[in-house]
Amino acid sequence: AQSVTQPDIHITVSEGASLELRCNYSYGATPYLFWYVQSPGQGLQLLLKYFSGDTLVQGIKGFEAEFKRSQSSFNLRKPSVHWSDAAEYFCAVGGSSNTGKLIFGQGTTLQVKP
Amino acid sequence: NAGVTQTPKFQVLKTGQSMTLQCAQDMNHEYMSWYRQDPGMGLRLIHYSVGAGITDQGEVPNGYNVSRSTTEDFPLRLLSAAPSQTSVYFCASSYLKASGSRNEQFFGPGTRLTVL
Numbered sequence: 507a508q509s510v511t512q513p514d515i516h517i518t519v520s521e522g523a524s525l526e527l528r529c530n531y532s533y534g535a536t537p538y539l540f541w542y543v544q545s546p547g548q549g550l551q552l553l554l555k556y557f558s559g560d561t562l563v564q565g566i567k568g569f570e571a572e573f574k575r576s577q578s579s580f581n582l583r584k585p586s587v588h589w590s591d592a593a594e595y596f597c598a599v600g601g602s603s604n605t606g607k608l609i610f611g612q613g614t615t616l617q618v619k620p
Numbered sequence: 621n622a623g624v625t626q627t628p629k630f631q632v633l634k635t636g637q638s639m640t641l642q643c644a645q646d647m648n649h650e651y652m653s654w655y656r657q658d659p660g661m662g663l664r665l666i667h668y669s670v671g672a673g674i675t676d677q678g679e680v681p682n683g684y685n686v687s688r689s690t691t692e693d694f695p696l697r698l699l700s701a702a703p704s705q706t707s708v709y710f711c712a713s714s715y716l717k718a719s720g721s722r723n724e725q726f727f728g729p730g731t732r733l734t735v736l
Contacts, residue, residue, distance in 0.1 A: 512662075517662065540724075542727075547730075548623075548729060548730075549710060549727035549728055549729045549730055550663075550710070550712075550725075550727040551727070552724045554727070555724065584654075596662060596663065605723075606650075606651035606653070606668065606670065606714055606716050606723070606726065607653075607665060607668060607678070608665075609665075610655075610662040610663040610664075611662050612660055612661060612662040613660075613662050
């Protein structure tokens, strides 16, 4: 079955510290992988995506993610967190079919301590 | 461009009432979808459409109807509201063409629905 798991429901980091949010997926075909961010009361915004090529992808707001096929993972990282990064983060997986469907993980809420 | 718009922003219904959540996009996207967001469950796909006149069920379609008469609009109908449908509803759209789901989905601001 196709699924996405974000093992950490809630993470707290200090401002300036590094961040890693975990994402594991189960997908039968070549996966397309996405990270979205949702600020409080807002819709979702795309941070970055991977579908082929270099397994380390850069996104907006200084985020990056690394695709590891052997581990079925697509973890999101940021070297130095800012208070404005506090939000909920969603990992999602899609495929090469023309349906456009995405499967989302449960989300990880990031809290940033001053 | 306004992007993806949703109305209303907030709605309170009584059990058994019906209503329609509106979604419109002005980007000429083929793909449109409805998700519901519940705490600890992420976003779950309700219905989606790959073009005008074409709709299909997602993961949690029961209690909801959709239609797609134009490229721009994709309304979601609750036929007989139940407390279990209390949630935040998001509409999203994207290009489709030959790239499938590799295209970025653009999300509306959401509708917060409470069913008493």
